[in-house]
Amino acid sequence: MTEKQAYKELQRCLKHNETISIQKLKRLLETLEFEKLTQSNNDLRRQNQKLRRRIERFKNMEG
Known part of the structure; x- marks a missing residue:
């Protein structure tokens, strides 16, 4: 069965x-490699959190 x-x-x-x-x-x-999808989703959430923190830091430095 294909994906x-x-x-x-x-x-x-x-x-x-x-x-x-x-x-x-x-x-x-x-077949859908559910664990890989879940892991990549968690990785994306972590990256998103890091980027949001960086943006907040830059805003605080400017303001």
């Missing part, structure tokens, strides 16, 4: 509020 197929299948199940087996859900999430 695109897994995404469509997961979307379909969520849209129609279907019950799926844990094995099927695991397979879909593995």
